[in-house]
Amino acid sequence: xxxxxxxxxxxxxxxxxxxxxxxxxxxxxxxxxxxxxxxxxxxxxxxxxxxxxxxxxxxxxxxxxxxxxxxxxxxxxxxxxxxxxxxxxxxxxxxxxxxxxxxxxxxxxxxxxxxxxxxxxxxxxxxxxxxxxxxxxxxxxxxxxxxxxxxxxxxxxxxxxxxxxxxxxxxxxxxxxxxxxxxxxxxxxxxxxxxxxxxxxxxxxxxxxxxxxxxxxxxxxxxxxxxxxxxxxxxxxxxxxxxxxxxxxxxxxxxxxxxxxxxxxxxxxxxxxxxxxxxxxxxxxxxxxxxxxxxxxxxxxxxxxxxxxxxxxxxxxxxxxxxxxxxxxxxxxxxxxxxxxxxxxxxxxxxxxxxxxxxxxxxxxxxxxxxxxxxxxxxxxxxxxxxxxxxxxxxxxxxxxxxxxxxxxxxxxxxxxxxxxxxxxxxxxxxxxxxxxxxxxxxxxxxxxxxxxxxxxxxxxxxxxxxxxxxxxxxxxxxxxxxxxxxxxxxx
Amino acid sequence: xxxxxxxxxxxxxxxxxxxxxxxxxxxxxxxxxxxxxxxxxxxxxxxxxxxxxxxxxxxxxxxxxxxxxxxxxxxxxxxxxxxxxxxxxxxxxxxx
Numbered sequence: 001x002x003x004x005x006x007x008x009x010x011x012x013x014x015x016x017x018x019x020x021x022x023x024x025x026x027x028x029x030x031x032x033x034x035x036x037x038x039x040x041x042x043x044x045x046x047x048x049x050x051x052x053x054x055x056x057x058x059x060x061x062x063x064x065x066x067x068x069x070x071x072x073x074x075x076x077x078x079x080x081x082x083x084x085x086x087x088x089x090x091x092x093x094x095x096x097x098x099x100x101x102x103x104x105x106x107x108x109x110x111x112x113x114x115x116x117x118x119x120x121x122x123x124x125x126x127x128x129x130x131x132x133x134x135x136x137x138x139x140x141x142x143x144x145x146x147x148x149x150x151x152x153x154x155x156x157x158x159x160x161x162x163x164x165x166x167x168x169x170x171x172x173x174x175x176x177x178x179x180x181x182x183x184x185x186x187x188x189x190x191x192x193x194x195x196x197x198x199x200x201x202x203x204x205x206x207x208x209x210x211x212x213x214x215x216x217x218x219x220x221x222x223x224x225x226x227x228x229x230x231x232x233x234x235x236x237x238x239x240x241x242x243x244x245x246x247x248x249x250x251x252x253x254x255x256x257x258x259x260x261x262x263x264x265x266x267x268x269x270x271x272x273x274x275x276x277x278x279x280x281x282x283x284x285x286x287x288x289x290x291x292x293x294x295x296x297x298x299x300x301x302x303x304x305x306x307x308x309x310x311x312x313x314x315x316x317x318x319x320x321x322x323x324x325x326x327x328x329x330x331x332x333x334x335x336x337x338x339x340x341x342x343x344x345x346x347x348x349x350x351x352x353x354x355x356x357x358x359x360x361x362x363x364x365x366x367x368x369x370x371x372x373x374x375x376x377x378x379x380x381x382x383x384x385x386x387x388x389x390x391x392x393x394x395x396x397x398x399x400x401x402x403x404x405x406x407x408x409x410x411x412x413x414x415x416x417x418x419x420x421x422x423x424x425x426x427x428x429x430x431x432x433x434x435x436x437x438x439x440x441x442x443x444x445x446x447x448x449x450x451x452x453x454x455x456x457x458x459x460x461x462x463x464x465x466x467x468x469x470x471x472x473x474x475x476x477x478x479x480x481x482x483x484x485x486x487x488x489x490x491x492x
Numbered sequence: 493x494x495x496x497x498x499x500x501x502x503x504x505x506x507x508x509x510x511x512x513x514x515x516x517x518x519x520x521x522x523x524x525x526x527x528x529x530x531x532x533x534x535x536x537x538x539x540x541x542x543x544x545x546x547x548x549x550x551x552x553x554x555x556x557x558x559x560x561x562x563x564x565x566x567x568x569x570x571x572x573x574x575x576x577x578x579x580x581x582x583x584x585x586x587x588x
Contacts, residue, residue, distance in 0.1 A: 102568040200547035214547050243553050244546075312530045323507060330508070332583050334572035340510075343584045348510035360509055361522060367507040368495065368523070378530075383543035385536050390544055422522065423529050439547030464548065 004029040005170040006486070009074060009227035012173055016063065016073050023063070023073025023117070026173075027056035030075045030119055034171050037144075040491040043156075043166040045080055045138045046088055047120035055117035062115065069115030071234055077172035079163050080121040081128055082108050082218075083207040087118075091209040092126040092136040092159075095329045095354025097336035105207025106239045107176060107218050114234040119172050122162030126356045127326065128183055128211045131428040133161030134419050135358040143191060143412055144169040144487035147452040151490075154412045154454075157187030157428075163221045164191040168487050174222040174231050178208060180215045181314055182408075182432025185444035188221050189407035189457025192446040192485060194228045194474070195221040199464050200439035201246035202232075204239030212321035213244075215314075215436045225445060225475045229253035232467070248465060256468035257475040262296030266473065267400035271307035272431060274409060280450045281406045288404055288447060288458045291480035292473065300400055304392040309385050310434045311426055316369050316382035317437070322359075323366025329354060361422065390438040397463045402473045405431050407444040407457035431459060441467045443474045447481045455485070495523045 004026050007015065015021055031049050038044050052075060059073040083089050083101035090096045108118070125135040132155040133141040143156040143165055156165040160177035164187030167175050177184040179197035188195030196219045203218040210216065220231035233253050239245045268289060273282070289299055331337030331350030338349040355363065369378035396403065409430055418425045435442035442461040450456055458477060462470035500520045504511040511519065566579050575582040 097574075099572050102571050201551070214545075240554075240556070244548070244551070246548065246551070306536065309533055309536055312533050315526065315530055316533075327508075331574060332581055335574070337574040339584070343586050344508070345510070346584050347508040351508055352510035352512075355509070361519070361526075363507050363509060364500070364503050364519065364523060365526060368499070368503045368527075371503065371506060380543055381533055381536075381538060383545065384538035384541040385533055387541050387544040388536060388538070422526055437544075437547075 005033045007173070008223045009173040009230055010224070013072070013074060017068070023056040023059040024053065026073065027052050027075045027117065027119070030172060034119065037169050037171055037491050041142050041144060041165050041169055042139055043123055043141050043162045043169065043171055044077065044120040045090065045123045045162070048087055048118055052117055052119050059115055059117060069113070070230065071111060072115030074116045074173050075119045076111060076116050077120060077122045077163060077166045077175040078108055078118050079160055079176050079178060080124055081178050081209045082176055083209070084108055084118065084121065087121065089121065089209070090137070091128070092124040092138065093354065093356070093359070094137040095335050095351070099334050101207070103207060106204035106241060107208065107235045110237065111176070111234050116234070122166055122175060124162055125159035126359050127209065127322070128159040128178055128180055129322070129358050129362055130158040131182070131186055131425050132415065132418065133158040134415060135356055137356060140415050141165045142415070144489070145191060145412060145454055146488070146490065147454060153415045155190065155415050157190035157412065159183040160187045160195070160221060164188055164193055164195070167191070167193045167221050167223060169489070174220055174227055176218060176235070177221045178216060178218050179436065180211050180318060181436050182429035184219050184221060185432045185442060185459060186408050186428055188444040189446070190412040190455065192455030192483065192487065193221050193223060194225050194443065194445045195219060196228050196232060196443040196467070196470065197435060197441065198232060198236060198467055199246070199441045201244050202236045202467070204242040204245045206239055206241040210325040212318040213325060214321060215318060225443070225471060225478045226254060226257045228443070229257050229471050246465070251468055253467060253471055256471040259468070259472040260296065261292065261472050261476045263298070264401045264469070264473065265298045265300050265399065266292050267300050267302035267396050267403040269302050269304040269307065269396070269403060269405060271304050272405045274430060277409050281409065281456060284448050284456050284458065285406050288477060291477050292404060294480065295476040297473070302396045302400060302403070304396060304434065306385065306388045306392050307434060310389050310437055311430055313382040313385040313389070314433045314437060315365070315426060316378050317386060319362040319366035320370050320379050321366070323363045323370065326359070326363055386437045389434055393438045393440060402469050403461040404473070405459045405461065407431060407459040411450045411452070411454040411456055435461050440464055441470050443470050445474050445478055446483045447477065448483070449485060495520055495527060
């Protein structure tokens with residue numbers, strides 16, 4: 001029998017339906033793979049082996065009775081930002097200690113409702129603040145990808161680095177992730193996987209540890225565009241418990257993957273050709289344009305002229321919202337408490353010990369830009385620049401159906417290579433952060449390898465609520481690219 | 493606008509973060525590095541632009557009836573607390 005862990009989600013669901021293997025067998029195969037790989041990759045921070053086996057058995061029983069859900073028996077990895085009932089949830093931070101939620105996030109409960117099961121919780125940058133997974137209190141995730149024959153450790157990207165590495169290394173069929181400035185798409189691009197951030201409000205944020213509430217969105221990381229569509233179908237939908245959850249119907253994302261893109265107009269924004277961008281990224285983008293043309297799409301040059309201001313605006317809006325969201329971690333009601341001489345000192349010690357360096361930096365920036373006398377100069381100005389960025393997209397989408405860009409300005413870098421320079425690290429999200437600010441759906445898919453054998457990704461951005469066009473274009477590009485390369489399993 | 497050490501101490505106090513004295517100068521340098529990069533926002537013409545407060549256009553916050561929909565489960569609420577007693581959170585003394 002072929003290695004079950006190397007299957008796509010779609011083919012694994014198909015194999016279980018055809019009784020070629022059971023969810024128990026599939027789950028055991030993943031648990032064995034995790035046991036071998038995790039000491040090297042550090043992708044999982046908790047493995048829920050027993051619960052997974054119990055869930056797989058129950059799933060096989062449901063299928064035998066003819067009551068199979070759309071994700072019946074599929075073993076998934078869950079980013080540690082999602083609250084999971086009775087299972088430690090840390091957001092990659094020491095401040096949450098051994099916090100074990102007494103409730104389940106809406107997104108994970110919908111995945112379980114549809115038959116999926118959880119293998120464990122996936123490592124991530126602390127509170128999703130990072131682009132390399134190096135800010136995790138549990139240590140960085142190591143990418144399954146390596147440069148040629150070198151053995152230097154590369155980043156899988158961040159903040160959903162555990163999710164991306166686990167999918168790329170066949171340690172789950174698919175994973176949940178979240179994206180505030182690029183945290184689904186950048187790690188997907190770095191690991192040769194597919195990740196989509198849907199329209200803001202498509203997935204409920206209820207039960208997801210908050211970072212920047214007006215930007216945070218959940219989405220899947222998967223092996224193929226179709227797998228991402230199947231997962232998003234279950235994750236999305238209106239939830240009364242999140243006041244920003246969209247009431248709109250969720251269309252059939254999987255069906256959209258086989259829709260023709262003939263006659264569609266795809267925009268190519270001039271401003272995404274940034275200084276110092278490697279030639280390989282430029283070439284990849286040109287290649288993507290050719291693939292879209294060959295599939296019958298029209299290409300149109302567009303201008304998103306405020307693109308260069310997106311990251312600086314983000315680094316006001318996101319820290320401001322984060323400083324306010326993270327005020328709740330005071331060591332009183334949950335998490336780890338560090339005693340001080342009085343209440344105030346207890347707060348200050350708890351937060352100084354519990355939060356890592358990057359989180360502290362962002363809390364201070366956020367507190368500063370919101371403090372008396374600076375609000376108008378920074379926060380209000382950033383919100384107006386954000387409006388300009390959204391206007392650019394509104395104008396562009398009057399003429400085009402989707403936008404094609406590179407996903408990241410470079411391939412994966414080595415751990416430690418950028419951790420000393422916050423701004424250099426922030427620039428990783430230069431192509432992804434605009435979609436968060438404008439609330440638009442955007443997908444990253446693998447399209448080629450660079451000269452060192454590392455994956456490079458393309459990004460497709462769509463209109464608000466038009467994930468279907470994003471899936472259609474992405475599936476067409478995926479087919480043309482015929483990527484199909486997997487990381488070599490050097491840890492075996 | 494440069495962030496001096498006094499401002500760093502003040503902001504850390506507002507954020508309830510104990511910042512050891514030896515971290516104040518390096519933190520000021522780090523924050524100034526980031527804020528200097530953010531200054532480029534001053535180049536953008538924002539005359540007459542409404543601030544964007546929601547990621548989704550035209551979505552107003554839904555209202556619901558002011559009734560209790562959840563609760564009455566103190567054990568669940570207290571389950572993750574560092575310290576509890578008789579169904580209450582125990583916190584350091586606030587008033588002498």
